[in-house]
Amino acid sequence: MPMSYGKADPPSSSAKPHLAIRNPSEWIIRFAPLVREGGPVLDLAAGGGRHGRYFLERGHPVTLVDRQTEALLDLEPDPRATVIQADLEDGSPWPLNEKFAGVVVVNYLHRPLTENLLESLEPGGLLIYETFARGNENFSRPRNPDHLLKSGELLQVVLGRLQIIAYEHGIREKSPLQGVIQRICAVNNLDQSVREDREPQVLNLEPN
Numbered sequence: 001m002p003m004s005y006g007k008a009d010p011p012s013s014s015a016k017p018h019l020a021i022r023n024p025s026e027w028i029i030r031f032a033p034l035v036r037e038g039g040p041v042l043d044l045a046a047g048g049g050r051h052g053r054y055f056l057e058r059g060h061p062v063t064l065v066d067r068q069t070e071a072l073l074d075l076e077p078d079p080r081a082t083v084i085q086a087d088l089e090d091g092s093p094w095p096l097n098e099k100f101a102g103v104v105v106v107n108y109l110h111r112p113l114t115e116n117l118l119e120s121l122e123p124g125g126l127l128i129y130e131t132f133a134r135g136n137e138n139f140s141r142p143r144n145p146d147h148l149l150k151s152g153e154l155l156q157v158v159l160g161r162l163q164i165i166a167y168e169h170g171i172r173e174k175s176p177l178q179g180v181i182q183r184i185c186a187v188n189n190l191d192q193s194v195r196e197d198r199e200p201q202v203l204n205l206e207p208n
């Protein structure tokens with residue numbers, strides 16, 4: 001029986017508004033079933049770990065990385081959860097050696113990490129990324145362009161590296177975090193073709 005990390009036993013939200021949002025993003029929920037069953041998942045800049053917790057409930061071992069890990073302390077007893085406290089922007093080496101079946105990044109952007117994210121995907125691994133984009137400055141934070149994706153930026157990142165399953169860019173109104181968002185789901189299988197024309201394997205978008 002997996003441990004439950006439901007809404008009843010959340011981490012303290014203290015003064016950090018993102019910790020008050022406990023439900024996983026709909027984008028992550030939508031594509032989580034495409035991650036290899038039982039495969040390891042990385043939740044980067046995990047915050048309170050709402051996405052890592054979701055994957056733990058789905059039976060995945062999960063690595064959660066953040067520079068502040070107090071909100072993840074309750075995960076310590078779970079042998080399937082690995083919490084890594086690391087500053088991802090101070091020039092230190094990438095803190096992970098492992099390859100993942102799923103790499104999840106939500107509401108975080110540090111462009112120099114892009115290559116590390118792609119390199120962290122196992123063959124067939126899924127990148128699920130969602131964060132704010134230009135135009136969000138008209139709604140709320142983040143407003144710094146360093147933290148806002150440009151139109152089509154996530155597409156550019158994965159083009160020729162991953163097979164794109166889905167991409168969206170636009171205004172999100174019905175959410176605790178309104179604003180302009182961009183999101184992508186893409187799979188690391190461009191070189192896994194079994195076809196003569198080298199087209200990559202086609203994923204089942206509606207697995208059980």
Ligand SMILES: C[S@@+](CC[C@H](N)C(=O)[O-])C[C@H]1O[C@@H](n2cnc3c(N)ncnc32)[C@H](O)[C@@H]1O
Nearest residue numbers: 018045046047066067068086087088089106107
């Ligand atoms: C807006 S929150 C998103 C949290 C989580 N991904 C979610 O969707 O609920 C951004 C997270 O990035 C983390 N973060 C910001 N700068 C960081 C850095 N330099 N190194 C590691 N984590 C960082 C923050 O601590 C925070 O938890």
